[in-house]
Amino acid sequence: MVATPHILQRGHSYHWRRRLPLLSTKIGVLQVSLRTTDPTHAGITARRLTAVSEVQRYSKAADRKRILFGDQEQKLETDPPQNGNRASRA
Numbered sequence: 001m002v003a004t005p006h007i008l009q010r011g012h013s014y015h016w017r018r019r020l021p022l023l024s025t026k027i028g029v030l031q032v033s034l035r036t037t038d039p040t041h042a043g044i045t046a047r048r049l050t051a052v053s054e055v056q057r058y059s060k061a062a063d064r065k066r067i068l069f070g071d072q073e074q075k076l077e078t079d080p081p082q083n084g085n086r087a088s089r090a
Contacts, residue, residue: 007034007046014042016049020057 006018017031032049034042 004043004046006050007042012037014039014046016046018050018053020053 006016008015008017014034014036015031016034017029020028020030022028030053034045036042036045
């Protein structure tokens, strides 16, 4: 079996383990039993879980970016330019 990231064997069964960034500098660990003793089946399932976790990771990053910066972009597009009273000074 080729080394598959995020897979480990505990006893006779295989587990998928992934570190996930949390808020601030903390790191969370997600560990799931793959409920198999077959290394081929474990590798296939682990690759699928890794793909799904990557999609979730990047979609959440996009949501955070939209939440943080989306309102500012919309405000910049809808607010009229404010010149102040500089034009009236002559």
